[in-house]
Amino acid sequence: MARSHLTLAALATSAVADLDLVSASEFGSRHDNEFDSALLTGRDGKHWIIRVPRSEAAEAAQSADLVALQAISAGVRTRLPFAVSSFVGQTPVSGTRAVVYEFVYGSKVGLGDVEPALAASLGTAIAAIHNLPTSFVADAGLPIFGANEALRAAVSVMDRAAATSLVPAALLARWESAMEDSKLWQFQPTVVNNTLSADSVLTAHDEVTGILNWQELRVADPARDVAWLLASPYPVVVDAAFDAYTKHRGSADRQIRQRATLYSELEVAKWLLHGTDTRNTEIVDDAVEMLASLVDDVQNDVMHPIGAQTMPTMAVDEVEAFLDRNERSV
Known part of the structure; x- marks a missing residue:
């Protein structure tokens, strides 16, 4: 059963010390069978994403992603004309882990809708x-x-x-x-x-x-x-x-x-x-x-x-x- 956004918000406060949240909402597709996710808003206006894998494959992908994000140092990021998320914290839950990331702003666009610019x-x-x-x-x-x-x-x-x-x-x-x-x-x-x-x-x-x-x-x-x-x-x-x-x-x-x-x-x-x-x-x-x-x-x-x-x-x-x-x- 999918975890609610309120449950995920509670996990986030355990994962990140002094995280002061004012709201949480569902994030991603309802048909996402890989992760339970929520968008979190802090009192300072910042946003985070929390994700909990729902399968071993998703957990493995998350682990590999974390290794990569930690490898992409601040110096490397200055060479990129776009944002890359950062790891903020994690906490164990039901044999796996909940991971909190910095939120990256933007919308996804289908390839068929991409214009030349x-x-x-x-x-x-x-x-x-x-x-x-x-x-x-x-x-x-x-x-x-x-x-x-x-x-x-x-x-x-x-x-x-x-x-x-x-x-x-x-x-x-x-x-x-x-x-x-x-x-x-x-x-x-x-x-x-x-x-x-x-x-x-x-x-x-x-x-x-x-x-x-x-x-x-x-x-x-x-x-x-x-x-x-x-x-x-x-x-x-x-x-x-x-x-x-x-x-x-x-x-x-x-x-x-x-x-x-x-x-x-x-x-x-x-x-x-x-x-x-x-x-x-x-x-x-x-x-x-x-x-x-x-x-x-x-x-x-x-x-x-x-x-x-x-x-x-x-x-x-x-x-x-x-x-x-x-x-x-x-």
């Missing part, structure tokens, strides 16, 4: 994340993945999806061509949020005001953070985001959009694998339909690799040799 702010915000020094991630003991790990992960998803015999041959050929493009995978890993989506971003007046959900903070392929933008139905929005991103990162990663395209398409393959792994026929059928739609969407590009046409490609055995070389250089 907000898209540009998104590109700027993501570039700021990727421009952060990687040392603070390493110092916190958080994961660090290089180009060869990114390629291996992509190949693994493709191979597993291909084994289902449910992926159209045209898509497999398209993906394999991208994975064989050596220059596509020559990039410098950066700090990434790694779970960015419309649900992670808070906005106001066409500006990004905050980014949530840092539980997968790491050093990895920056294309992971921009792949979700490609789902926008408006090319002008996608272009605005990538133009702003490039403006603030320069030509540090010329092939980021191509890899993002690959990752975006592989998300459908992951959905298919989730359906087969859980033996959920509804998910499998949905994924198959999405794959068929994807074939139609890229029909004009099926004969072209996701990477630049002028780039040389490697045979499969050369991909393995490329991975081996990268491993030796790490």
Whole structure:
């Protein structure tokens, strides 16, 4: 049974010494099965959020998020053009814990409702994340993945999806061509949020005001953070985001959009694998339909690799040799 906002307010006063609250209200969706949450207002006008996980998975995500938030120091935060929440306090409750955070102001906007101005702010915000020094991630003991790990992960998803015999041959050929493009995978890993989506971003007046959900903070392929933008139905929005991103990162990663395209398409393959792994026929059928739609969407590009046409490609055995070389250089 969900905890009431009054119960959560009482927990907050236990978690944070001298917390003087004047009101509490429900926060989040009633359909949120992961956390009990409440918005708290202090006598000084400040706001906080309290969250209590409702499952082991939610508790694990919360723990990882706390590690990340503590790693993002005050100095790191000054480099970001948006707010990141901070841990305030915690208290044990029913075998788990209630955690109080600083409230980050802003509203969530569906990707389909993003206008070019907000898209540009998104590109700027993501570039700021990727421009952060990687040392603070390493110092916190958080994961660090290089180009060869990114390629291996992509190949693994493709191979597993291909084994289902449910992926159209045209898509497999398209993906394999991208994975064989050596220059596509020559990039410098950066700090990434790694779970960015419309649900992670808070906005106001066409500006990004905050980014949530840092539980997968790491050093990895920056294309992971921009792949979700490609789902926008408006090319002008996608272009605005990538133009702003490039403006603030320069030509540090010329092939980021191509890899993002690959990752975006592989998300459908992951959905298919989730359906087969859980033996959920509804998910499998949905994924198959999405794959068929994807074939139609890229029909004009099926004969072209996701990477630049002028780039040389490697045979499969050369991909393995490329991975081996990268491993030796790490």
